[in-house]
Structures are given as C-alpha cells and as structure tokens.
Amino acid sequence: MRECFVQLQSDYDQMALNRIDCLEPGLTADEVVGKYREIVANNKSLRKSTVKIIEETLFPMLKNIETLSYEDEAELFRIAQKLASLETRHDPALALKIYQALLDWARSKKDDSKILRYLYWCGITLFYFFNKQNERSISFFSEGASYADRYDSFEDPETRQYIHRCMGNESMLHYLIGDPDERMINATASEERNFSFWNSIIMSGKDQDFPWLNYFLTGYTHRHNALTKVIHTDPESESKANIKMILDNAITVNTLYHTNRDLFNIHGGTRYDFILWEAQFFSGLISFDHLYQNILSKQAELAPDDVSSDARFVKLQLSTYLIFYAAKLQQLSDRKNEIIATVLKEAMKQLSLMPKTVSPMVLSRELQNFASNICDVFEPNQQLEFTLGMTTYRHIPTYTHSIIVGKIAAAMTRYLINKTPESFIGCKGAANAEDVRNRTEELCLFAEQSGLCHDIGKISFVYNPYMQARLLTEEEREIIHMHPDEGVTLIKREDNNPENNGFIDVIKGHHKFYDDTDGYPADFSTGESEYKMIVHIITVADSIDAATDDIGTAYHEKKSLEDVVAEIKTESGRRYSPAVAEALDDEKLFAEIRRILDIERPAAFYTAYKYAWDLREKV
Secondary structure, eight states, rough: HHHHHHHHHHHHHHHHHTTTTTTSOOOOHHHHHHHHHHHHHHHHHHHHHHHHHHIIHHHHHHGGGGOOOOHHHHHHHHHHHHTTSSSSOHHHHHHHHHHHHHHHHHHHHHHHHHHHHHHHHHHHHHHHHTTTHHHHHHHHHHHHHGGGGGGGGOOOOOHHHHHHHHHHHHHHHHGSOHHHHHHHHHHHHHHHHHHHHHHHHHHTTOOSSTTTTTHHHHHHHHHHHHHHHHHHOOTTSSSSHHHHHHHHHHHHHHHHHHHHTTSOOOOHHHHHHHHHHHHHHHHHSSOHHHHHHHHHHHHHTHHHHOOOOOHIIIIIIIHHHHHHHHHGGGGGGGHHHHHHHHHHHHHHHHHGGGTTTTHHHHHHHHHHHHHHHHGSSSOOOHHHHHHHHHHHHHHHHHHHHHHHHHHHHHHHHHHHHHOOGGGGTTTGGGGGGHHHHHHHHHHHHHHHHHHHHHGGGGGGGGOOOGGGSOOOOHHHHHHHTTTHHHHHHOOTTTOOOOOGGGHHHHHHHBBOOOSSBBBBBBTTGGOTTHHHHHHHHHHHHHHHHHHHHHOOOOOOOOOOOHHHHHHHHBBTTBBOOOOHHHHOOHHHHHHHHEEEEEHHHHHHHHHHOOOOEHHHHOO
C-alpha cells in the first residue's frame, strides 16, 4: 500500500506542475496553446497510472476493509490526512472515500474511539470540501455527539476532543439546515445542551486546556447572523424588539470572547468585535461613519499579503458590508459612490486571491455573500462581468469552454431565427416572428452571453486538479449536479431585473433533457421557460464543445465533430431539441461550428489566459 501511495503522490506532484491556469505571463497565442496541449497530453498519460492505482489497488482494499490490520488502518489514516489537506496534492474526495471505509472498519471492530475519529473526519471533510452537503455532515456529527453520555469512559484526550468537536459542529450546522424557525429552535437547544455539558467538564477540572469555547462562540455567531439577516434586507426598518435582541446577543458573544481569549485558544477576534459594532450601529448607538472608521482602522492594521482567516474576514466580508450599507442607507446617497469606490477594489482583490488560499466551501460562502449583498451596486452587465472574472480566477478551462459555447450558440441562434423565428417568441420580450427577426442581433448577443455564464456555478465547488486524473466519486458527481442552482444564486438579483431572467433559465436548465425525463435539476422544466429555445441551443453547444475539446481537457479522448453530431441526432427528441439537432444538417452552419472549434477555440484559450493576467494586474 505504501508503495502505491508513493507512486500516486509522485503522479499528483507532476499534475500539480501541469496546471494550465498557472502559465507564466508574456506568452504568445501559439505558445499558450502549445503549452496547454503539452500539459493535457502529459496529464492523460498520468491519468492511466493514477486510475490503475486507485481502481485496481486502493478501492478493492477499501471494499474489503474488514480484513485491514490496525497497522494498515494507521497508514490509511495518514494517507487520508495528507489527501484532505489544502496543500498542492490535496484530493478531498479520495480522502473522504478512505474515511468512510475506515468508519466501516471501526464499526466492524466495535472500536468506539476509532468510530468517533472517523465520524468526525467524514463530517468535517464533507462540510469543508463539498458545499451543500450539510445534511450528510450533520448525520456524522450527531452520531459523534451522542457519545457525550459516555464521555467519562474515554481516557484518551484525543477521543474526548472528538466528542467536543462533533457536538460543536452539530450545533453550528443546525443553523444551516431546515426552515428559519426550525433552524433557530434546534440550534438554540443544541447550544444550551452543549454549554451545560462543557461547563460541567470545566467545573470538574477536566479538559481545561481544550478550546471548547470555540464551538460555543461559533454557535453564537451563527445565531447573530440569523438574527441580522432580516435587517440586512432593509437596515432602516427593523423592529426595536429585534434590534434589542441582536444587541443583547452581540454583547454576550463579545464579552464571552474577550473574557476568555487568554484562557482559551480562540482566533478571529475581529469577527466578534464587528458583531458588536454592527449591533451598536443598528441600535443607533454609533453612526455609520463610526462603523466605517472602525473597519478601515482594522483593515489598515493588516499586511497587504495577509490571507489568514481573520484578515480575509476584515478585508472581504467587512468590505462587503460597507458596500451594502452604503448602497442601502438613504442618508448616504450623496456619498454612496465614494464609499463604494473606496472599498470595492480591496474586496475584488481578496476574491481574486481566495481560490488559491481557501476551501471551496469558504469560497462559495464568500462569493454568495458578496453577490447577494452588493448585486444592486452593479448594473446587470457589470455583475455578469464580475462573475465571469471570478470564473477565470477559479478555473481558466471553464471560462474558455464558456466562450466557445457562447460562439456556437450565437451561430445556431442566427440560423434558427432565419428558419423558425416563431420558436423564439417570448425571448427578450419578442412578441411575434417579425419582432424576433427585427431583434436578431440582440438575441444572438444574448445567446453568446448565455453561453458565457451557463457554467458559473462551478466556481463555487471544489477545484481539484486531480478530478481529471481519476473517475469521479459519488460526492463529486453530486456537487457538480448542483452547479446550475449555485449559478442562479450568484447571478440572481434582489431587484429581479428582467435582464437576468433569461440567464437564470439558461443556467438552471442547460443540463435538463428536452423531454424532461432526465438531467438536472429536478425542479426545472425547460418547456415552461420563455427562453426555452436558447436553453436548448446552449445544451447542444455545451455538448459539442465538451466532447471535441483537445486543448484543455485531459479526462476523455477528443471526438470528431461528425461523431458528436451523430450522437446528438440519435438523442434528438429525448435529450436534445429536434429543431436544434436538425439544424446541424445545414452545411453552412456545420462549417461555421467547425471554424469556431478550429480557429476560435485556440484564440479563446489565449483570451482567457490574457484576461486572467489583466485581472491580476487590475487588483
């Protein structure tokens, strides 16, 4: 086993150096494309080696986990710990597979200490790396928390700490699951139970060196966030009773932190200071200018290259709140633009740094927080540009794919408008076939922009450079299937601007089958959308580019355009729109799509490469 993992690490090390989003600046277009092709060719070769190790050695071992010795269990745990790290070689999905198997092994041995260990690591790996898997995470933490009744029977401090960790994370996750009332009731009950438990341990002199307050304070922070959510909708119209509740909660959590910060190992104190500042601001005890200066002073204390958790909170989240309040508060109307301009650049810079420094769970939360809080600051086109910029930072091949999908979609839209304009009635408000023809350029531009944004939800999920090195795990397939809903979250606007409605339908429906019998998400029906023809076009364009890419994709062999079109025709009426599939029979349209793939695709990779470096220089 050790020899196999050493080989796997060696393969992963080479792949980490072969990342097409890390090319040096100053290359020509031909050099960029040449390096991309070379990297993909190398990674395809490495894929054969990694698949052999994982599929033929590791997974069979995990399937027969009951036969594992304690020595091999320790080695597998060490391997999983390395794979779950945020270092260059991390592969959290593979780590999760190992943790889940080791949990089965511990159950077969009836070893409660080991069961607790793997309950925690399954739960935290799911939560930290697999966004929107909270219900599965809490099931692991809840089972671990149930061992609290047997706390005194475990002499090993590490095992007792796993009980603490499971209890704390269970409490925290209650704030993220269920409807708002249910979340608050469950989380509050869990916090009170945990506080009583932890307090009894401290009073009895046990585990005095364990930072139990981390979890209790985290729970209070989530309670504060839940209470302030309504106020964030309109900070000038909340009831005095709710504001008093928020202030009381803020005073409690701030006092808890500052009273115990020397006794316990607690980090991120600015978060608790801001909770109090914000509550004082809501209550009218301090002005917005006072809040503003507090935040600017805290930001000035940090080094420009500090990307720690506390620094990220100060630089990004606090900038986000300042932009939000500046946009919302009526009395700031004459200073709004000045304040936004002052802090927006810093927020954009931090977002650009995040893909390299944080987990996808954190990135997703920060992106959604940023997008939902300040979408009104951007015009719709500016919002789209910002989100596309984040796509480029996160994963250049996804952005390049989106460029080509957009160009193919525009070409197909132009052809179909000429042939069957009535199929576009409703798109962008077109009232009849003649109106559609008169708006051909507008609709073609919309189709291209739809292609650009159709996959933006992928930036919220794990970017694992080794996903192309092996078959996807069940958890990875599940989170990838969430990217349409995540994309809608990133681009949806509170003002329900009609400019975004079509983009939302495209993002939501581009993986749904034409006849609604398959695909995802389950709660979307393409046929009910006014933009259904554009959605059908994007679905086909998406399949064409993904299957024929030989520059940026290492996980499959390139197919010819002829073969892909034949497959689309075979699936016509089920997966693909018959009208769109039939359009591919047109020689001129087919030739244009081939030109895009042969000429525009290499240019798109260079465009994405340049765009990424231009964005880095701007921030």
